[in-house]
Amino acid sequence: MDSKSYTPGNRDILYKKIFLSISEIKYLEREIKKFSWLERTLLRKKEFSTMQYHKNKCDSNFFRFINSGQDNQNTLIHILEQLPENHPDRTWLTGFLL
Known part of the structure; x- marks a missing residue:
C-alpha cells in the first residue's frame, strides 16, 4: 500500500463515500418497503421496478x-x-455484505 492511503484526508474521503453509499441504499430499502403488494404488482408497478433497479x-x-x-x-x-x-x-451492513 502506498503512503497516501494512511493520510487523514484520504481516510475521511473514503468514510464519506462509504457512508453516502450506505445511506442511499438504506433510503431506497425504506422506500421500497412502503409499496403495498397491490402497488408493486398493479398500481405503481413501473415506479416500483424503477426504484428496485436503482437500488440494485x-x-x-x-x-x-x-x-x-x-x-x-x-x-x-x-x-x-x-x-x-x-x-x-453494524447488523445491517454485515447482513448486506454476507
Whole structure:
C-alpha cells in the first residue's frame, strides 16, 4: 500500500463515500418497503421496478467500490469495528455484505 492511503484526508474521503453509499441504499430499502403488494404488482408497478433497479445498481456500485482497493476494504472494516455489536448499522451492513 502506498503512503497516501494512511493520510487523514484520504481516510475521511473514503468514510464519506462509504457512508453516502450506505445511506442511499438504506433510503431506497425504506422506500421500497412502503409499496403495498397491490402497488408493486398493479398500481405503481413501473415506479416500483424503477426504484428496485436503482437500488440494485447502488448495491453493485457499492460492492464494486469496496472491492476496488484494499484501502476501501480496510476503511469498511475499521467502520465495522468502531460500531458496537448490537448497533443496527453494524447488523445491517454485515447482513448486506454476507
